[in-house]
Amino acid sequence: MSIVLPLLVDGLAEAALIFFVAVGLTLVFSVLRILNVAHGSFYSIGAYVAVLLGTWVIGRGYAPALTFLSMLLAAALVAVVLGPAIERSFVRWTYGRPEAVQILVTFALFLIFEDLQKLAFGVQPYSQDAPMQLLGVSSIAGVVYLNYSIALIVLAVAVAAGLRLLLARTRFGKLVTAVVADREVAQTLGINTERVFVSAFTLGVFLAALGGALASATSGVAPGLGAEAIVLGFAVAAIGGLGQIEGALLAAVIVGISRVVAIYFMPELQPVAPYLVMLTVLLVRPFGLFGSPAMRRL
Amino acid sequence: MSAALLSAAGVTLSFGGVRAADGVDVEVDTGEFLAIIGPNGSGKTTFLNLCTGYLRPTAGSIRLEGRDITGLSPRAIARLGIARAFQIPQLFAEHSLLENVMLAVAAEQGFWRPLRPLDRPAHRKAALPLLELMKLDEHAERAVSELSEGIRKLADIALALALRPKLLLLDEPTSGVSNAEKFALVETLAAALHNENVTAVFVEHDMEVVRSYADRVLVWDQGRIVADGPPNAILSDPRVLQNVVGVT
Amino acid sequence: MQLIPYAVAMAGIATLPLAFPWLSFLFVLAIAMGFAALGVALLLRAGLISIGHAMFYGLGAYATAFLTRWGVTDLMLLLVGTAAISAVAGTLVGAFVVRYRAIFFAMLNLAVSMVFFTLVSKLYALTGGSDGMRVGAPTLFGRAYSRAVIEAVLLYGSLALLVVVGFLVHRYLQSSMGQALSAVHTNEIRLAYLGVSVRAVLLAAYAASAALAGIGGFLAAVAIGHVVPEMTYWTASGQLVLVAVLGGAGTVAGPFIGAFFLEAVRSLAAGYLAESWNLVIGVALLVVIFFLPGGLHGLMHAGFVPRGRAA
Numbered sequence: 001m002s003i004v005l006p007l008l009v010d011g012l013a014e015a016a017l018i019f020f021v022a023v024g025l026t027l028v029f030s031v032l033r034i035l036n037v038a039h040g041s042f043y044s045i046g047a048y049v050a051v052l053l054g055t056w057v058i059g060r061g062y063a064p065a066l067t068f069l070s071m072l073l074a075a076a077l078v079a080v081v082l083g084p085a086i087e088r089s090f091v092r093w094t095y096g097r098p099e100a101v102q103i104l105v106t107f108a109l110f111l112i113f114e115d116l117q118k119l120a121f122g123v124q125p126y127s128q129d130a131p132m133q134l135l136g137v138s139s140i141a142g143v144v145y146l147n148y149s150i151a152l153i154v155l156a157v158a159v160a161a162g163l164r165l166l167l168a169r170t171r172f173g174k175l176v177t178a179v180v181a182d183r184e185v186a187q188t189l190g191i192n193t194e195r196v197f198v199s200a201f202t203l204g205v206f207l208a209a210l211g212g213a214l215a216s217a218t219s220g221v222a223p224g225l226g227a228e229a230i231v232l233g234f235a236v237a238a239i240g241g242l243g244q245i246e247g248a249l250l251a252a253v254i255v256g257i258s259r260v261v262a263i264y265f266m267p268e269l270q271p272v273a274p275y276l277v278m279l280t281v282l283l284v285r286p287f288g289l290f291g292s293p294a295m296r297r298l
Numbered sequence: 299m300s301a302a303l304l305s306a307a308g309v310t311l312s313f314g315g316v317r318a319a320d321g322v323d324v325e326v327d328t329g330e331f332l333a334i335i336g337p338n339g340s341g342k343t344t345f346l347n348l349c350t351g352y353l354r355p356t357a358g359s360i361r362l363e364g365r366d367i368t369g370l371s372p373r374a375i376a377r378l379g380i381a382r383a384f385q386i387p388q389l390f391a392e393h394s395l396l397e398n399v400m401l402a403v404a405a406e407q408g409f410w411r412p413l414r415p416l417d418r419p420a421h422r423k424a425a426l427p428l429l430e431l432m433k434l435d436e437h438a439e440r441a442v443s444e445l446s447e448g449i450r451k452l453a454d455i456a457l458a459l460a461l462r463p464k465l466l467l468l469d470e471p472t473s474g475v476s477n478a479e480k481f482a483l484v485e486t487l488a489a490a491l492h493n494e495n496v497t498a499v500f501v502e503h504d505m506e507v508v509r510s511y512a513d514r515v516l517v518w519d520q521g522r523i524v525a526d527g528p529p530n531a532i533l534s535d536p537r538v539l540q541n542v543v544g545v546t
Numbered sequence: 547m548q549l550i551p552y553a554v555a556m557a558g559i560a561t562l563p564l565a566f567p568w569l570s571f572l573f574v575l576a577i578a579m580g581f582a583a584l585g586v587a588l589l590l591r592a593g594l595i596s597i598g599h600a601m602f603y604g605l606g607a608y609a610t611a612f613l614t615r616w617g618v619t620d621l622m623l624l625l626v627g628t629a630a631i632s633a634v635a636g637t638l639v640g641a642f643v644v645r646y647r648a649i650f651f652a653m654l655n656l657a658v659s660m661v662f663f664t665l666v667s668k669l670y671a672l673t674g675g676s677d678g679m680r681v682g683a684p685t686l687f688g689r690a691y692s693r694a695v696i697e698a699v700l701l702y703g704s705l706a707l708l709v710v711v712g713f714l715v716h717r718y719l720q721s722s723m724g725q726a727l728s729a730v731h732t733n734e735i736r737l738a739y740l741g742v743s744v745r746a747v748l749l750a751a752y753a754a755s756a757a758l759a760g761i762g763g764f765l766a767a768v769a770i771g772h773v774v775p776e777m778t779y780w781t782a783s784g785q786l787v788l789v790a791v792l793g794g795a796g797t798v799a800g801p802f803i804g805a806f807f808l809e810a811v812r813s814l815a816a817g818y819l820a821e822s823w824n825l826v827i828g829v830a831l832l833v834v835i836f837f838l839p840g841g842l843h844g845l846m847h848a849g850f851v852p853r854g855r856a857a
Binding site: 035078100118234 | 597645650653654660661763784791823825828831835836
C-alpha cells in the first residue's frame with residue numbers, strides 16, 4: 001500500500017490534467033459538432049505562457065504565491081486571445097462543410113501551432129515549479145504526498161461540478177444546452193447560436209490552457225506536449241463517450257489508475273496504458289462508456 | 299413446410315410503449331405483386347425494415363423460403379435474396395447510372411476481385427438489359443445526381459433488381475413522382491418484375507395504382523394487418539375506405 | 547495519349563541523375579513519400595482521413611532496419627518482407643479503425659501512431675531510441691555491390707516499382723472493390739443493402755494503404771541508411787496528408803506529383819524553412835483547402851451544405 005497510494009495520487013493528478021483537455025474537447029464537440037484536432041495546442045500554449053508569467057513574477061521578486069494567480073491569468077489570456085480569433089476565422093468557416101474538411105482545417109492549424117511554438121519558445125524545455133514547491137508535501141500514515149497533486153485532483157472534480165452547475169443553473173448554460181439539443185430549433189427560438197459557439201469554444205480553450213498551465217508546474221513544457229495532450233485528451237473523451245462531461249471524469253480516473261497499474265506491474269507499458277484502456281473500451285462499447293452514435297447531450 | 303416465399307409469424311416491434319408492429323402474421327407467395335396500404339405511421343415501412351434486417355423484431359420470426367432470417371443484418375438478408383428499393387432513392391452520387399447498376403451486378407456476381415475492372419463486358423452484359431427493361435438506357439452514362447426524381451426512383455429499383463432477388467420490397471415507388479410519370483413508372487416496373495420473375499411487396503399511397511396493378515392488398519393500421527385480399531374487394535370495403543383512403 | 551506526360555516525367559527521373567547525381571537520392575525519397583501518400587489517398591477516396599499513416603511508413607523503415615540486422619539484406623526480400631509486415635499490421639489496426647468514420651477514424655489513427663512512436667522512441671535497447679537504427683548495407687540476389695551501384699539500383703528499382711505498383715493500384719481503383727470506396731463515401735447504406743460488406747471493402751483498402759506506406763518506408767530506409775522515430779511522428783503523417791490532398795485522391799499519379807513537388811520545395815528552401823517546415827505544411831494544407839478545392843477532389847464533392855445542417 002505504501003507504494004501504491006503515492007502512485008495513485010500521481011496517476012490521478014496526471015489524469016486530472018488530461019481531464020481539462022478532454023472536457024474542453026467534449027464540450028466544444030457537443031456544441032459546435034467539431035472535434036478540434038488543434039485543441040492540444042492550447043494546452044501546451046497555456047503551459048508556455050504560464051511558465052513565462054510565473055518566471056516573470058518570481059524574477060521581479062513578487063510573492064511566489066502570485067504564481068497561482070499567474071497560472072490562471074495565463075489560461076485566461078490564451079483563451080481570450082486565441083479562442084474567439086480561431087473560432088471566428090478558421091473553425092467558423094468549416095461549419096456545415098464536410099467533416100473531412102473540418103478535420104483537415106483543424107489538423108492544419110495543429111501543424112501550424114506546433115511550429116509557431118517552436119519559433120516563439122525554441123526547443124529547450126521550460127519549467128517553473130514555484131506553485132508546486134509552495135504547496136509542499138504532507139505525510140499521511142507515513143506516506144509522503146505532493147500537496148499540489150492533491151490540489152489538482154480536487155480542482156478537476158470541482159471543475160466538473162462547476163461545469164455541470166454552469167450548464168444547469170445559468171442562462172449561458174441553458175442556451176448551450178438548447179443549442180446542443182437541437183441547433184435548428186434553438187435558432188428559430190431566436191438564440192444567437194454564433195455567440196454560443198464562440199463562448200463555448202473559448203471556454204474549451206480556457207480549460208485546455210488551464211490544464212497546460214497547471215501541468216507546467218509539475219513537468220515543465222517542451223515541444224511535443226500539445227500532441228500528447230490531444231491524443232490523451234481524445235482517448236479520455238472517447239472512453240467516456242464524446243460529449244459526456246461525467247464520462248470524461250470517470251474515464252480520466254480509469255486512465256489514471258491504469259497508469260498506476262502499468263507502473264506497478266509493467267513499467268515499460270506505462271505510456272501505452274491509456275490507449276490499451278481505450279482500445280478495450282471501444283471494442284466493447286464502440287462509442288465509449290456513456291456514448292451512443294446519435295447522442296447529443298451534455 | 300409451407301410453400302410461402304416469405305412468412306412472418308407473430309412479428310412484434312415495440313419501442314417503449316409504442317408497438318410499431320404488433321403480432322404480424324403474413325405469408326407472401328412466389329409470383330405475387332402485393333400492395334401494402336394504410337395511414338401514415340401504421341407500420342408499413344417498419345414492416346419493410348423488419349424484413350430487411352434494418353430493425354430487429356422484439357418477438358416473432360421472419361422466414362424466407364422456410365429459412366429463419368430473423369435478426370440477420372441487411373447485408374446477410376440481401377445475400378439471401380431480399381432486395382430493397384427506397385422511398386428516397388439511394389444511389390452512389392459520384393458514379394454514373396450504369397456504374398451504379400454495375401456495382402450491384404458485381405455484388406451479385408462476385409465482388410472481391412481487386413484487379414478485375416468494374417466496367418467489364420460481363421457486368422455491362424448484365425446491367426444494360428436491365429436498364430433497357432427499366433427504360434433507363436438513354437441515361438446510362440449520366441451522373442445519377444443529374445437525373446430527375448422519377449428516373450432516380452427507377453434507377454434505385456434497377457439496383458435492387460440487379461441482385462436477382464427472390465423478393466423485392468419497394469417503399470412507395472411512386473411517391474415524389476409527378477402524376478404524369480407515375481403510371482408510366484409503375485407500368486415499366488410491373489413489366490420488369492414480370493420479366494425477371496420477381497415477387498414484390500410494395501408500400502403505396504395511390505389507390506389507383508394499387509387497384510390497377512396489385513394482385514393482393516394488405517391493409518395496415520396501428521402495427522397490424524386489418525384486411526387482406528384482392529384489390530377490388532378490399533378497396534370497396536367501406537371500413538378501409540374510411541380509415542385508409544379517407545373517403546367517407 | 548494521356549500517358550505521354552507520364553512517360554516524359556519517367557524519362558526525366560531516369561536520366562536527370564546521370565547529369566546531376568545528387569538528384570538520385572532526392573528522387574528516391576520523393577518516390578518513397580509518394581508511395582506512403584498514395585496509401586493515404588486510397589483512404590481519402592472513401593472519405594477517410596488518416597492522420598497517423600506515418601506509422602506504417604515508419605514501420606516499413608524499422609522493419610527494414612531490423613531485417614538487415616537479422617541478416618536479411620537482399621533488396622527483393624526486404625521489399626517483399628516489409629510490404630508483408632506492413633500489410634499484416636494494417637490488417638490488425640484496420641480491423642479496429644474501419645469500424646469508425648470521420649473524426650473518430652482520424653483520431654484513432656493518430657492515437658495508434660503515437661503509441662507506435664512512443665514505443666519506438668522509448669524501447670532504447672531494441673530500437674536505439676531517439677538515436678534510431680542503422681540500416682545494414684543491402685545486397686541484390688546474394689551479391690554485395692558498391693554504394694554507387696546500390697544507389698542506381700534504388701533509383702531505377704523504385705521507378706520500376708512505381709510503374710508496377712502504380713499499375714496494380716490503378717487496376718484496383720477501377721475494380722468493384724476500388725469503386726466501392728467512393729460508394730462507401732456517398733452511400734454506405736445502399737452498399738450494405740447490395741449485400742456488400744462495407745467493413746471488408748474498407749479493411750482491404752486499409753491493408754493496401756498500409757502496405758504502400760510500408761514500401762515507402764522501406765525505400766526511404768535503404769536510401770538514407772538510417773531510421774529514426776521522427777519518421778513515424780504525427781507531423782510526418784501531416785506531410786503525407788498534405789501530399790495526398792495536394793495530388794488529389796482521384797489518380798495514382800497525383801500523390802507522386804505532390805511528393806515530387808514537396809520534395810523540391812524542401813530541398814530548395816531547406817536553409818530557410820528547416821525550423822518551420824510544419825508551419826509550411828500546415829499553411830499549404832489550408833491554402834489547398836481554401837483556394838484549390840479541386841485538389842480535394844471527392845472530399846468537397848459532398849458540397850457546401852447550408853450552415854447548421856452538418857451531419
